[in-house]
Amino acid sequence: MTTLADQETTADIGEAVVAEIAGLRDRLVRLSHDIHGYAELSFEEHRAAAALADALVGAGFDVERGVADLPTAFKASYGTGDLVVGICAEYDALPDVGHACGHNIIATTALGAALGLATVADRLGITVKVLGTPAEEHGGGKVLMIDAGLFDDLTVAMMVHPGNADTHPADTATQGVSRWAATFTGKASHAAAAPQLGVNAADAAVVTQVALGLLRQQLPATARVAAFVREGGRATNIIPERTVVDFEVREFDLDAQRGLHARVLACFEAGALATGCTLELEETEPEYAPLRQDARLADRYAAALGRVGRPIADRSPLSGGSTDMGNVSQLLPSIHPMIAVRGSENPPHTHGFARDAVSAEADATVVDGATAMALTAVSVAQDEALRRELLAEQRDRTAPTTDRSRR
Known part of the structure; x- marks a missing residue:
């Protein structure tokens, strides 16, 4: 299957995505700061979820709110391609310390990547799907959405998480x-x-x-x-x-x-x-599984991160903490790398990192993270051999005998 016009190159597609996300910078940063101010706890993220869903509706996405019987969960789709790129948005805050895990950044990088990919979805032959996943800190929103079948039609899934370093996904593990x-x-x-x-x-x-x-x-x-x-x-x-x-x-x-x-x-x-x-x-909460980073997606993300001016020189492993993205990664090819809020020396889950999550450096992280994810999806979609491999894995995974029970 050909996913590009005959005269179009990978560079053409990539540059179009980069330019689109750069043009969205002010909107993404403003929303990041808004969500940071909401600081809504698990399953209470009504304003954040609504703001993200409204932005996707405005961009032509087909949006369904309140999925999986969760009022603050949503799914949004754009395109009709067979390769379904899932992008996870988190937006819950922590008690007392607010957005000290930078979920305002996670949410807006997801939005930026999705809007950038939507402009080239038909040319790439992909469907872009954003899943608004509440209650990552406590409650396991993704686990509940897996159980409801909302990840079944994804070919791959990705998100980025802010921290103190830019990491190759293969070097990041969670418990x-x-x-x-x-x-x-x-x-x-x-x-x-x-x-x-x-x-x-x-x-x-x-x-x-x-x-x-x-x-x-x-x-x-x-x-x-x-x-x-x-x-x-x-x-x-x-x-x-x-x-x-x-x-x-x-x-x-x-x-x-x-x-x-x-x-x-x-x-x-x-x-x-x-x-x-x-x-x-x-x-008291659904079980979170350890994170499994897909090596094929990981290498493409690392290359994309270098393209946005964040080459990964230090391959020191980074491990610890837990995420319900681990459950997603046990189900289908996924990545969940860390991306730096440059200059921040405060670890996540502290008042200091909450302040850093709306700094000028954090605003740059929103744009860079969105662009790196979008470029990763472009690379995957245009690699015909990898594309066939991933689609074959998806068909095997969604065959009638597939066990959909929680993993």
């Missing part, structure tokens, strides 16, 4: 994470008059925390376990009858993550057994 709540139930009693009649649920949490602390001594460096007591008594003269502990486990390998989860559960069971409490466990 999977599972998050649960453990509820210990004991028996209340007067702490002075009849302590012997009580069953102390707070003690169960203490035993568990000691067990977790000892377990950490034998864990590999790739593993992380964190917990805090959300509820654990209300008065000193009452034996606590109910204690709730929120906890999470992280690993870079999905099997290792689930094995670690089982070991952590044993610590909670020990707390219940030692104190005579009952134990109830509840998953």
Whole structure:
């Protein structure tokens, strides 16, 4: 299949995309700052989602809002090509520190890349699909949208994440994470008059925390376990009858993550057994899978990043944290690289990075990230051998026997 006019070259298409996104700079930056000011938490991103969807409607995209029964999720499509390029937009903020993870940048790089690609979609023979994915920080919006089938028709998926360095996608890894709540139930009693009649649920949490602390001594460096007591008594003269502990486990390998989860559960069971409490466990968020970067897309993104003036010289691995983009990457070819807010020395999830996310350097990151993603898609679409390979993988993935269960 020919995806270009006979006289048209890759450079022609690329230059058209670069020029289009450059012309959108003021609009993208203004929206980035607007979303930063909204600072809406997971599943509450109504203004951010509406602003992005409205911008896509204005550019001729077919937009459906409230998909997957999520009021702040949307999908937007442009074009009719068989190669479907998925671009993920995140826009939720963090409690207390606002857009300290730079999701205002993520959202507007996604928009810029989509609008740039829309101008050449017919010439490339692609469909551009933007998925507005809420609740990345807490709630797993992408996981819920996967379960609803919204990623089934994508050939590839991509997004970029701001940070302190420009990275080759192959050098960026994230852990999977599972998050649960453990509820210990004991028996209340007067702490002075009849302590012997009580069953102390707070003690169960203490035993568990000691067990977790000892377990950490034998864990590999790739593993992380964190917990805090959300509820654990209300008065000193009452034996606590109910204690709730929120906890999470992280690993870079999905099997290792689930094995670690089982070991952590044993610590909670020990707390219940030692104190005579009952134990109830509840998953509080969908499980996030480790990130799998597609090498074919990664190399093209690295080349595109160099084209926008960000050559990757330092190939130092960058790892840690978790994202529901990991679930997407386990399902189909994906990339999730980091792109620098130049000059920022503040790590994400800090007040300092929240300030940096609307700096002049952050504004440049919006344009560069959008352009690099769009150029990656151009490169993939014009590589006929890779295109055939990816489309064949998509056909295999979406065959009737495909297991759509969460991965």
